[in-house]
Amino acid sequence: MTTGNDQICFLSSKDFASASTTAVIASWKICPSSVTTDSLHIDSNFSSFFPNQGILERLNEGVVIGDGGFVFALEKRGYVKAGPWTPEAVIEYPEAVKQLHREFLRAGSDVMQCFTFYASEDKLENRGNKAAQHGVGAVNEAACKIAREVANEGDALIAGGMCQTPTYLSGGNKETVQIEFQKQADAFVKCGVDFLICEYFEHVEEATWAVEVCKKTGMAVAATLCINDEGDMHGVSTADCAVKLANAGADIIGINCHFDPDATLAGIREMKRGLDEAGLKRHLMSQPLAFKTPDVNKQGFIDLPEFPFALEPRILTRWDCHRYAREAYDLGVRYIGACCGFEPYHVRAIAEELSKERGCLPAASEKHDMWGGGLQLHTKPWVRARARRDYWENLSPASGRAESSAFSKPNAWGVTAGDDLLKQQKEATTLAEISNLAGRS
Numbered sequence: 001m002t003t004g005n006d007q008i009c010f011l012s013s014k015d016f017a018s019a020s021t022t023a024v025i026a027s028w029k030i031c032p033s034s035v036t037t038d039s040l041h042i043d044s045n046f047s048s049f050f051p052n053q054g055i056l057e058r059l060n061e062g063v064v065i066g067d068g069g070f071v072f073a074l075e076k077r078g079y080v081k082a083g084p085w086t087p088e089a090v091i092e093y094p095e096a097v098k099q100l101h102r103e104f105l106r107a108g109s110d111v112m113q114c115f116t117f118y119a120s121e122d123k124l125e126n127r128g129n130k131a132a133q134h135g136v137g138a139v140n141e142a143a144c145k146i147a148r149e150v151a152n153e154g155d156a157l158i159a160g161g162m163c164q165t166p167t168y169l170s171g172g173n174k175e176t177v178q179i180e181f182q183k184q185a186d187a188f189v190k191c192g193v194d195f196l197i198c199e200y201f202e203h204v205e206e207a208t209w210a211v212e213v214c215k216k217t218g219m220a221v222a223a224t225l226c227i228n229d230e231g232d233m234h235g236v237s238t239a240d241c242a243v244k245l246a247n248a249g250a251d252i253i254g255i256n257c258h259f260d261p262d263a264t265l266a267g268i269r270e271m272k273r274g275l276d277e278a279g280l281k282r283h284l285m286s287q288p289l290a291f292k293t294p295d296v297n298k299q300g301f302i303d304l305p306e307f308p309f310a311l312e313p314r315i316l317t318r319w320d321c322h323r324y325a326r327e328a329y330d331l332g333v334r335y336i337g338a339c340c341g342f343e344p345y346h347v348r349a350i351a352e353e354l355s356k357e358r359g360c361l362p363a364a365s366e367k368h369d370m371w372g373g374g375l376q377l378h379t380k381p382w383v384r385a386r387a388r389r390d391y392w393e394n395l396s397p398a399s400g401r402a403e404s405s406a407f408s409k410p411n412a413w414g415v416t417a418g419d420d421l422l423k424q425q426k427e428a429t430t431l432a433e434i435s436n437l438a439g440r441s
């Protein structure tokens with residue numbers, strides 16, 4: 001089956017700006033990592049793109065595009081509950097998880113992150129959550145199986161992921177916290193993931209404990225904190241956080257979640273400075289939010305009054321993702337991915353922006369010409385007039401909400417690991433507790 005390549009230009013965004021929007025029809029290649037075997041043809045020249053390489057070899061060679069946003073995306077689709085944010089959908093609705101993986105693969109993701117966010121046993125049973133009935137091993141192994149099945153439809157890797165634990169937030173010591181990580185690591189070893197990602201840590205101390213457990217598996221380990229350039233929630237500077245992660249053994253270091261691309265890259269710039277000054281060389285990784293967050297404090301978007309059910313007016317456009325991808329690449333980040341709010345079309349924009357560097361386009365570009373090129377086919381002339389880069393690149397979208405302000409006033413409780421208010425429990429939260437908390441805000 002052919003790919004309909006008579007409608008798709010293989011052009012970088014820079015090329016497109018100077019090209020005729022009608023005359024340039026070039027041959028193009030689909031990134032093998034994003035090819036679904038049953039529907040698309042792989043050009044033989046590119047079948048060796050990332051041949052059987054692990055994550056570190058791929059990063060040494062070029063840019064790797066991540067996936068992202070599973071809890072937020074699947075919550076909106078009706079398969080994840082906001083609040084616990086746990087991933088029991090891998091057992092309850094495996095087809096829904098598989099479909100989202102496929103869409104990210106098609107959009108250009110080189111890594112399928114197993115949907116194991118918050119799948120530590122203590123989180124699966126926190127505050128009345130019933131997800132623990134499935135068992136921590138079963139949840140993590142089911143997630144692996146789904147990710148591998150889809151990854152094998154292209155040339156993607158799978159990564160086992162683990163994140164911060166209720167045990168740590170409640171003041172648990174290193175031994176008790178590492179027991180939680182070990183249960184997840186055992187499942188990832190058993191099912192044979194390609195590498196591990198320790199992500200979404202507000203405290204570098206806990207992240208280093210996770211990295212230590214992961215390193216014992218012998219696999220490559222990525223570690224990302226959910227911080228900006230102001231340091232972690234215990235006051236460790238962002239530069240020092242990077243050095244601590246490197247010294248714990250992390251091979252790939254960066255930031256995910258909690259902040260928009262601008263703040264995420266500002267934090268990574270600090271991490272890079274810290275690593276450079278310490279004489280340490282590590283790959284850099286960014287997986288930001290797809291929400292604009294210029295008004296947040298160091299706790300990030302969870303302090304916004306709109307979190308998590310009214311964030312939509314802040315969502316990035318695909319054009320914002322082009323800018324993010326370019327700025328991350330220019331900063332030296334080579335693992336460029338995504339977190340909450342990102343949908344597959346955002347990732348496609350990253351892959352399209354970096355198509356020149358990667359020498360290929362994602363499979364989903366079959367239905368998307370860069371910089372609005374597809375609008376050349378529109379019936380209305382004023383819409384056809386938008387088939388150009390400078391239109392979309394310079395547009396400032398309206399929110400359509402008369403009472404909407406540009407910024408919100410974040411909550412600022414300043415409660416973090418070690419505080420009584422952050423102690424977790426197995427018992428469900430009571431209405432009396434909610435009433436007390438509401439009185440404080």
Ligand SMILES: [Zn+2]
Pocket residue numbers: 256257258339340
């Ligand atoms: Zn996130």
